[in-house]
Amino acid sequence: xxxxxxxxxxxxxxxxxxxxxxxxxxxxxxxxxxxxxxxxxxxxxxxxxxxxxxxxxxxxxxxxxxxxxxxxxxxxxxxxxxxxxxxxxxxxxxxxxxxxxxxxxxxxxxxxxxxxxxxxxxxxxxxxxxxxxxxxxxxxxxxxxxxxxxxxxxxxxxxxxxxxxxxxxxxxxxxxxxxxxxxxxxxxxxxxxxxxxxxxxxxxxxxxxxxxxxxxxxxxxxxxxxxxxxxxxxxxxxxxxxxxxxxxxxxxxxxxxxxxxxxxxxxxxxxxxxxxxxxxxxxxxxxxxxxxxxxxxxxxxxxxxxxxxxxxxxxxxxxxxxxxxxxxxxxxxxxxxxxxxxxxxxxxxxxxxxxxxxxxxxxxxxxxxxxxxx
Numbered sequence: 001x002x003x004x005x006x007x008x009x010x011x012x013x014x015x016x017x018x019x020x021x022x023x024x025x026x027x028x029x030x031x032x033x034x035x036x037x038x039x040x041x042x043x044x045x046x047x048x049x050x051x052x053x054x055x056x057x058x059x060x061x062x063x064x065x066x067x068x069x070x071x072x073x074x075x076x077x078x079x080x081x082x083x084x085x086x087x088x089x090x091x092x093x094x095x096x097x098x099x100x101x102x103x104x105x106x107x108x109x110x111x112x113x114x115x116x117x118x119x120x121x122x123x124x125x126x127x128x129x130x131x132x133x134x135x136x137x138x139x140x141x142x143x144x145x146x147x148x149x150x151x152x153x154x155x156x157x158x159x160x161x162x163x164x165x166x167x168x169x170x171x172x173x174x175x176x177x178x179x180x181x182x183x184x185x186x187x188x189x190x191x192x193x194x195x196x197x198x199x200x201x202x203x204x205x206x207x208x209x210x211x212x213x214x215x216x217x218x219x220x221x222x223x224x225x226x227x228x229x230x231x232x233x234x235x236x237x238x239x240x241x242x243x244x245x246x247x248x249x250x251x252x253x254x255x256x257x258x259x260x261x262x263x264x265x266x267x268x269x270x271x272x273x274x275x276x277x278x279x280x281x282x283x284x285x286x287x288x289x290x291x292x293x294x295x296x297x298x299x300x301x302x303x304x305x306x307x308x309x310x311x312x313x314x315x316x317x318x319x320x321x322x323x324x325x326x327x328x329x330x331x332x333x334x335x336x337x338x339x340x341x342x343x344x345x346x347x348x349x350x351x352x353x354x355x356x357x358x359x360x361x362x363x364x365x366x367x368x369x370x371x372x373x374x
Contacts, residue, residue, distance in 0.1 A: 003251045003260070005268050007294055010223065010253055013264070015319030016271040018220055018286055020278055022056035030060035031079045035285050038216035039076035039086065042067055043283040044311075045327070046363070048077035050281045053362055066192070067180040071213065072234050073101075073170035075180055075187075082211065084197050087174050089207035091200060092117070093239040101234050105154075105165030112151040117200050119152065123164075124172035124199035127189075131178055134190040141169065175199040205243055215245050215261065221289040223251040223258035223268070228290035253294065274318035277351035279325055279336070279359055282311035296321055301341055315340065315352060322348075327359075328371075334360040335368035 005013075015021060019034060027033065033040075033055050042048040048067075049059070066080040070090040078086050092098035098116035099106040109119045123144070130143050144164045145153060156163050173180075177195030181188040209215055217229045226244060230237040248259040251268065260268060280286055287305075289295060296302045305314060305324060312324040315338060323340035336356035344352065353370050360367035 002257075003249070003265050003268070005223070005251060005253055007254055007297075008273070009268060009271070010294060011319035012273050013268045013271040014221065014286065014289075015274055015316075017264075017267065019055040020286065020316075020319075021274045021276060024056050025058075027055070027057040029064060030057050030062075031064040031081075033057050035220060036065075036077065036079050036082070037210055038213065038220055038285075039070055039078055039090075040285055041283050041288060042075040042077050044281055046281050047283075050359075050362065051284050052077070054278055054280070054284070067182055068174040068178075069170040069180065070174060071232070073167050080192075083174070083179070083192055084195075085208055085211045087197055088202045089204060089211035089213055090174070091202060091204045093204045093235055093243055097204075097235045097239045100236050101171060102165065102167040105152075105168050108151040108154075114151055120168055120172050120175065121199045123148070123152065123168050124176040127169075127172055127176040127178060128191075128199075131176075131189055131191055134181060134188050136184075137187045137189065140189060144169065172199065212245075214240060214243055218245065218248060218259065218261050219264060220285070221291075222264060223253055223260040224289075224291060225258050231290040232288070276318055277348060277355055278316045279352070279355045280314045280316055282313050284314070286316070287314055298341070304339075312339070317348060325352075325356075326373075328368075329365070330368070333366045333368040334363060336370045337373050338370060339373040 030052060033052055035055070040048040040051050064080060065077055066083055067075050067077055068083065068086070070076045070086065092101055095116055098120060102116065106116055109116060126144055126147050127140065130140060141164055145162060148164060152164060152168065153162050154165050173189060176199060177192045177197060178189045179192050181190055204213065207213070213233050214229055217232050218224055226237050226240045230240040233240065245261060247262045249262045249265065251258050251260045251265065292302050292306065296305060305312065312326045314321045315323040315325055322342055322344070323338060326337045328335040328337050336359065338352060356370050357367045
């Protein structure tokens with residue numbers, strides 16, 4: 001029998017499974033966050049650190065976490081101990097998937113008769129050979145450009161120079177046993193201590209269930225469908241369907257057919273509603289889903305929350321998004337500018353003030369108050 005759930009139940013489930021209802025101090029260390037299995041994108045001024053903070057983890061004062069370029073070529077935060085398994089899980093599912101993930105870089109490779117996986121292995125081999133000491137991305141790119149033959153290179157009009165294509169460079173880094181040094185701009189790559197993995201010795205089809213990105217998306221962003229998962233992973237829909245979990249079951253969300261992992265259905269039905277307020281960062285995992293119409297039904301609000309450039313953060317109340325926020329800084333003072341989509345209650349306004357104060361404390365600056373845009 002097909003399970004039936006409502007949008008309200010889906011939001012409560014996602015809020016709970018992403019641990020946004022955890023009290024501060026519940027987690028014992030920075031690695032104690034379930035989303036690290038899938039990876040937390042480290043983009044924006046606060047990056048993954050704020051996402052972890054909002055989920056109750058203490059600041060990482062040790063070496064428990066690491067950054068790597070993985071899904072969509074974006075930097076993601078993982079538990080350092082998991083990196084070998086993450087390298088398997090985030091590898092393409094097939095040759096066609098590998099070709100799709102590197103976009104226009106595959107055209108000259110295909111024309112030269114070079115299989116995509118072979119090309120990525122070649123890039124990873126050279127990157128590993130180059131990095132013996134921490135290496136700035138620009139230096140890495142220059143050395144790769146000097147080493148790689150023409151099918152791997154492109155002419156960059158803005159720079160008026162020849163470079164490596166960007167996506168093969170990014171996707172091969174973890175396979176080469178390289179991580180990103182935190183808080184560096186431009187990025188600095190360095191060797192992962194004790195790395196023993198061979199580049200692209202496995203495809204994503206060999207992933208352990210806990211780190212499998214298709215399962216991870218269904219667990220943290222479910223119920224969903226292959227098209228949304230494919231967009232998140234940057235994989236062809238055909239490959240996602242071919243690797244769809246055997247324990248995925250049909251679930252209808254307000255009458256629309258989707259899929260969820262069988263073990264998550266009870267939680268979908270029973271996750272308790274929560275009224276806690278959070279100021280989610282622009283790239284918080286909760287906002288990284290691809291079925292945005294469930295999270296934000298109003299088309300104008302969706303367009304405003306996910307513009308092409310310059311994303312705001314989101315004001316959330318227990319999984320329901322109710323507006324946007326942007327940081328406004330002056331010297332060492334942070335003011336939070338809000339743009340609610342509805343009238344906030346007195347309690348909600350107080351909670352937004354409290355969360356804004358906490359954000360200033362998290363950034364280590366003075367709090368200048370909350371304003372309303374317009």
